[in-house]
């Protein structure tokens with residue numbers, strides 16, 4: 001498959017081509033079947049930038065990250081990290097890569113072993129840095145804790161003695177411990193109170209500047225994406241339906257699904273300068289729609305018509321903006337485009 005969305009220069013840190021991940025699952029009648037959670041996605045994460053993947057729950061976002069981190073094996077496709085193929089079967093390569101690639105999970109409480117002190121948990125990640133002796137590791141752990149706005153004395157506490165917001169700060173400190181080049185952020189704020197989400201977003205942005213790290217951000221909260229992303233892919237039932245620079249995506253969303261998501265997120269106060277009419281999607285995401293030969297959104301799309309039952313390809317409409325919808329591609333035919 002030609003990787004259309006991966007035009008890049010030397011700045012590419014992670015390149016994903018035609019990634020597929022299938023799971024063998026049992027249906028309600030206990031019959032085995034294959035679920036294609038990720039169905040041929042292509043993207044590039046550039047150095048020091050944030051590539052965000054958005055979409056409703058069940059669209060396959062976390063699965064992409066799990067495959068990248070070696071927590072699940074890909075079914076097919078290529079993953080290049082710093083231009084070299086990434087293979088989880090090559091354990092020595094993977095240990096080396098693990099230093100350079102980290103994760104911040106959605107649920108900060110589940111991300112920490114309740115029996116281990118915060119300091120010990122940080123030190124474990126610092127062990128990936130072979131160049132540091134024990135004393136330096138401890139100093140570095142204290143430094144990382146203060147970098148995320150907490151006091152170094154917290155090093156002796158257990159996770160149960162910390163709040164969710166504090167633990168998410170520590171997850172970020174821990175992810176930064178090995179000085180990675182890429183951090184996978186899987187819904188980093190959605191388990192937190194609305195009141196502290198902004199603080200965590202600011203912290204992530206600051207740390208990115210300071211450490212020149214790239215983020216692969218997965219979220220269904222478009223507010224977080226609007227603030228953090230450089231590029232955005234919109235995912236529906238295993239496939240990207242739109243890929244674009246962030247500003248372009250929010251001011252001029254093209255795919256009916258993107259427009260529906262933006263509408264549902266009520267982002268007017270962010271002043272994103274939207275130029276297209278709103279779209280209301282009907283119903284909910286249903287895994288069964290992924291079996292369709294044609295557009296998977298058709299049962300929910302207000303513009304659906306007979307031509308939508310044909311397969312839809314992801315096509316570059318203008319430089320850097322890709323869309324999977326024949327109607328959006330023929331701009332005149334899409335209601336509400338100005």
Ligand SMILES: Nc1ncnc2c1ncn2[C@@H]1O[C@H](COP(=O)(O)OP(=O)(O)O)[C@@H](O)[C@H]1O
Nearest residue numbers: 023025037056057058059060061062063064287
């Ligand atoms: N380990 C697994 N076994 C079987 N199905 C899975 C597994 N992990 C994810 N899935 C399925 O893959 C699809 C995508 O899931 P996921 O990647 O978690 O989506 P998202 O992160 O966008 O909510 C869902 O239908 C989910 O049920």
Ligand code: SF4
Nearest residue numbers: 295298301304308325
């Ligand atoms: S192809 Fe048809 S059903 Fe699919 S998003 Fe476009 S207009 Fe809607």
Ligand SMILES: [Mg+2]
Nearest residue numbers: 058061062063
């Ligand atoms: Mg998820």
